[in-house]
Amino acid sequence: MSTDIGTGVGASVATGFEERLRAVARDHYHDRHPFNVRMHQGELTPDELRRWILNRFHYQRHIPVKDALVLAKLGTPRLRRMWLRRIEEHDGRADGEGGIERWLRLGEAAGLDRSELLSGERVLPGVRLAVDGYVNFCRLRSPLEAVAASLTELSAPGIMRTRIAAFERHYRWIDADGLAYFRSREAQGRQDSGEALGLVLDWARTEADHERAVAALAFKCDVLWSLLDAIDHGDRKERQ
Numbered sequence: 001m002s003t004d005i006g007t008g009v010g011a012s013v014a015t016g017f018e019e020r021l022r023a024v025a026r027d028h029y030h031d032r033h034p035f036n037v038r039m040h041q042g043e044l045t046p047d048e049l050r051r052w053i054l055n056r057f058h059y060q061r062h063i064p065v066k067d068a069l070v071l072a073k074l075g076t077p078r079l080r081r082m083w084l085r086r087i088e089e090h091d092g093r094a095d096g097e098g099g100i101e102r103w104l105r106l107g108e109a110a111g112l113d114r115s116e117l118l119s120g121e122r123v124l125p126g127v128r129l130a131v132d133g134y135v136n137f138c139r140l141r142s143p144l145e146a147v148a149a150s151l152t153e154l155s156a157p158g159i160m161r162t163r164i165a166a167f168e169r170h171y172r173w174i175d176a177d178g179l180a181y182f183r184s185r186e187a188q189g190r191q192d193s194g195e196a197l198g199l200v201l202d203w204a205r206t207e208a209d210h211e212r213a214v215a216a217l218a219f220k221c222d223v224l225w226s227l228l229d230a231i232d233h234g235d236r237k238e239r240q
């Protein structure tokens with residue numbers, strides 16, 4: 001497998017494969033998780049929403065770390081530039097910019113101190129394990145598997161729209177400016193997943209490649225699901 005963008009020869013056998021990828025990203029996505037269902041129906045308490053924001057920050061801040069590991073596996077300037085854009089979207093080009101900053105502002109809009117988010121002290125053990133699992137998967141596996149794992153983002157624009165509508169309707173105590181992260185992710189998720197899908201369809205030439213890519217995407221769905229399981233379960237200390 002070359003990690004350059006190829007001629008698209010693989011595309012001739014890709015249709016069934018692409019449908020399989022799209023089916024996994026749709027049917028196993030975390031929009032169906034009970035915690036997200038409750039979020040979208042407006043049933044979360046302020047404490048539950050703050051717990052989600054705080055723990056999801058642990059995921060957000062590790063996305064550029066995993067993307068740097070993926071970038072290091074890519075063999076051409078063109079591919080590295082493509083992946084570098086992802087890191088810049090999260091980290092920004094200067095202090096005070098980028099997705100991580102926008103997530104910190106979401107936390108502040110919900111009444112969390114940025115120092116509390118940045119300390120990471122209250123991150124739940126299950127969330128740490130899920131995030132470690134994803135970062136290490138991308139560290140250790142092939143470029144095909146690492147890029148295929150990001151294809152959960154095929155479903156991300158949809159969940160962003162649902163989430164923005166839910167926040168505007170049910171959680172008005174969070175200032176609308178705090179939703180900037182979700183608004184920016186709708187277009188970014190579409191671009192990210194479009195590029196990643198092109199690479200996966202191009203690189204996966206054999207049945208074995210197809211199986212590995214589908215398994216990688218299923219694993220990533222499990223990561224997002226486990227993360228929400230941990231958040232849904234909550235903090236031992238909170239329940240004592």
Ligand SMILES: O=C(O)c1cc(C(=O)O)c2c(n1)C(=O)C(=O)c1cc(C(=O)O)[nH]c1-2
Nearest residue numbers: 063149150151152153154155156159185224
């Ligand atoms: O809030 C969400 O539901 C959600 C889901 C996903 C996803 O589907 O993997 C990502 C994000 N958000 C996100 O904000 C993000 O930056 C992101 C990067 C990636 C990735 O795997 O590279 N997924 C996601």
